[in-house]
Amino acid sequence: MSEHVLFVDFSSDNSVRITMAKPGRRPPPANLYQCASLGELDTALQDFLARAEEPDLMAAALSVCGWERDGAFEMPNHSYRIERSWLKDRLNISRLHLVNDCVATALAIERLEGPERHVICGGKDDPTQMKAMIAIGRGLGTTCIFTDEMGNPVAMPCAGGHSDLPATTEREFAIVSRMAQTYGHVSRVRAVSTAGLVEVYNLLNTIDGQSNWSSDAAGIVELARNADALAQEAITLVTGWLAATASDTALCTGARGGVFLAGSFFDLLGDMFDPAYFARRFCAKGRLTAYLEDIPVYLVQTQEPEMVGLSTLFA
Template sequence: MTALVGDIGGTNARFALWNGQHVEAVRVLPTADFPSVEAAIRAYLQDIGQPVEALQSVCLACAGPVSGDEFVFTNNHWRLSRQAFCRELGLRDLLLINDFTAMALGMTRLRDGELIEICPGQSEIGRPRLVVGPGTGLGVATLLPLTDGGWRALPGEGGHVCLPVGSAREAALWGCLHAELGHVNAEAVLSGSGLLALYRTSCVLDGKQPRLASPMEVTAAALAGDAYAEAVLEQFCVWLGRIAGDNVLTTGAQGGVYIAGGIVPRFAEFFARSGFSRSLRDKGRMSRYFDNVPVWLVTAEYSGLEGAGVALQQQLESMSY
């Protein structure tokens, strides 16, 4: 019988088999290419030569708040009904979890060489750890250590908190964003589309004509030495530090901070020397709170799938008692 795990974001759906507590047969499918998650799963199974009838267990990690039967994906066109999903694929149950619940659990499966130290420190035993990841959106979750040595992931929607303002420049940028968007959340700048929005807003503020048309172009120009693109990417890193620092204070995450997601690893060296660390601890009289908080950049490719597998394994083990 087949256990399937999926990590579904706004742009891509990643699927794999969960076998022997490991993922295998990983495939990445663009969500735009399929009308539904069921259609994408059927295409995945056909590609790897597995019959739909062999499916026994499925865990899907999905971008957005998870509750009830109906799930509407935050950043793509798919909708999902647990009952309809199980009926179509012949399953008794579907384990549906938030994508950053899976990402957080994936941090417990990291291997050597999948972390880059950004801020040195020492994890405080028994304290939570924070996971933050800019991608198609901005994911935030918390890892809680358990007394038996395991971990519990707490889901949340921290990417939709209000974007903090820490300087006159940021206030001016926020004003431009507010005039366009109304409510300005963290994801408005700390995501793929957010990086492009930050670049365009900066151009408006500075009276410049935008010449870069995608987040990839902004990143590439910054890494190639374009001074204006560098300044925009620097502001992105600074704002990420502010959000991460706010969440550390809120959750007490002195166990450490993982920076995950698909964006930041593309400019790891730039990020390591950016103002991220300074803005992380720019909290007035609480700045010393961060003196020993380690920060790591995660370079693992499929942490969300690994975490979905961990969640599925936990469910299967609990059902066996």
């Protein structure tokens, strides 16, 4: 009898993470493979399965930033597509799940253990109400989670990262105006992402007549640690826009069950993330300030939450 499920995460550029577990079990840490083509994916699968002594698989689940069309997985962050039939034949399985990476992360929320969720601000969650999850890394994803009549969590993918980027101060307006000249429509992901941090920092340099442009988000964070004023301001601006995204999402969905933040952006910022400033901006909604003060905001602090979420499909 088949006893294992294969989990594959495509949420990083030109690489995949692969792991395996028995149904209902939490997957162990994944193996990372460079994977810029379908051929390299086949090689990665071959290597992983060989190292696992060719296990008998009952199913597989994939976490991808993309969608399925005509039986193929379209992945805008990768230069290739995967045919569903090819993968099922390659793994000799009949059950295959394709899950948006943000949804996969959201599905992990119910399996987080105590230290894996850190309270940033807010009151006590209402477990009967909607939850929201915001993932920020190279992109910005939003998901709503509700409980069905059987008590199971259901995650609904959204496209909140492409909603309008607001400007509430003169400095924010100056940046949004510059972005509008370049892109036309200015979505939140233009600023609230690792690439967004780079763009915000470079625009601040342009606006202030400086020439210390950078293409490296990690380098900008390091500059901020070394008291570079524009790098610190860029992080503050992006943090403020993230908080506004979180509070707007909470208001639009009624997420009194809590707002969860996840993604590689927080690993990048580390101690440069200011939870107190985030909390102030999150609650700054005029007459609805008290409403937001009651909603807890959590920072997800676990490795590979996408894999944990995928495993819930087989509980």
